[in-house]
Amino acid sequence: MQRIRNSAFLGSVHSRFDRTVNVQCTENGELYTIAACTIDNGPNTIVIRAGRLSGLGIATGDRVYADRAMLYVERKLAVSIADAAAWKSALPNYPLDDRRLRRNLIAAKAFVELEGKNGGMKRAAARDNLFDAEVSKRLEERSSSLLFALSKGDTAGARDHALTLIGLGPGLTPSGDDYLLGLFTIVNLPNSPLRRYRPLCADIANEAAGLTNPISHMGLIKAAAGQVRESVVELLRSLTDGDPEQAIRCLKAVLNIGSSSGTDIAMGLIHGLELIAQHRWR
CATH class of the missing domain: 2.40.50 (OB fold (Dihydrolipoamide Acetyltransferase, E2P))
Known part of the structure; x- marks a missing residue:
């Protein structure tokens, strides 16, 4: 501006x-x-x-x-832009008491299972499309390996597994990229135990330049710095501070992003939050 x-x-x-x-x-x-x-x-x-x-x-x-x-x-x-109002991505804090977040996370995960788009991070049924099912299988395997490496503090392994996700999957912004965008966002939450991985996210985003298209690459660069769309910020606010009904309402807005992009981003967010909740790193 x-x-x-x-x-x-x-x-x-x-x-x-x-x-x-x-x-x-x-x-x-x-x-x-x-x-x-x-x-x-x-x-x-x-x-x-x-x-x-x-x-x-x-x-x-x-x-x-x-x-x-x-x-x-x-x-x-x-x-x-004479009357334009500036907007900035301001992520909510990861809560000191995350019991509310855990309850909302259960509801959000169940809703994605029911209403999320198949074929990307959410596995497609093999009987529907063999190619989509195989891509989803690889996305699931590689994302699981990434999460395991992060849980063990294996930065080098996490980097390698993350790079195998870039450019993988359907859509203008491939599913693997969108998943990483969601995960990078959780790393950047203030008070997140994962914040030590912020330099890793930046390195991965920089290396993505030759592995995906420029639009998706720019999204990764911004997410690595904690800058994401307003609908994603509002979903995180509802998960951390709201109730299940608010969380589902905001989740619907994210799921409407692109074709499968919203589902892929949501799964990156959910898996990142689950990683924190399950390992109690604080």
């Missing part, structure tokens, strides 16, 4: 979808997102009033620039 106000933002359209346009900044190479109003707040994202962005003729490579608090995509879209 400061770059736009100072007429200092310059970039080009990296990719475009029905409700989002991703812009790559010339200065730092990061991806920024112009999102329709049906998308929640997130890192490097400006949410505009439009319901969708398709039909504007925006194309990959279009020039994006700022001029006096306005962001332009060629002559196809002009966005004013």
Whole structure:
């Protein structure tokens, strides 16, 4: 927002979808997102009033620039930030007394089992699609190995197992990436016993550059620094401070992310919280 106000933002359209346009900044190479109003707040994202962005003729490579608090995509879209409110990802503390969290976690896990999307981290039935079932099996095996390594304090092993997840699975942001995004978020919770693994998350995210697509890679970079979408933050707040009904309501919003991305992220969050609760590291 400061770059736009100072007429200092310059970039080009990296990719475009029905409700989002991703812009790559010339200065730092990061991806920024112009999102329709049906998308929640997130890192490097400006949410505009439009319901969708398709039909504007925006194309990959279009020039994006700022001029006096306005962001332009060629002559196809002009966005004013004059009345925009800043949003930051502020994760809740891992509670000193986690009994409420444990109860909410049981409800959330059961809901994902019932309503989560199959085929990614949630295993698909072999009778439905053999390929999907095999991918899910590998995701489950590799994520279990990662969690075991973390529980034993095996940083090198955790790194190796995490890297085998990157780029694995269906979706624009592969399931393994989305799972790691959820797990990285738990590592970054204030007071989390897993916070000692924050440098490991950053290393894994940096190494992901050549293993997955730029959109997914940027999500991992941000999650490794504790920056995630508002719906994920609200889910964590409801798990730590709310009741099961609130947790399920917020979980539904996360499960609606993408095709299987929401389920994969939710499973990363749940497994990370379970890892803390089960091992009582504090």
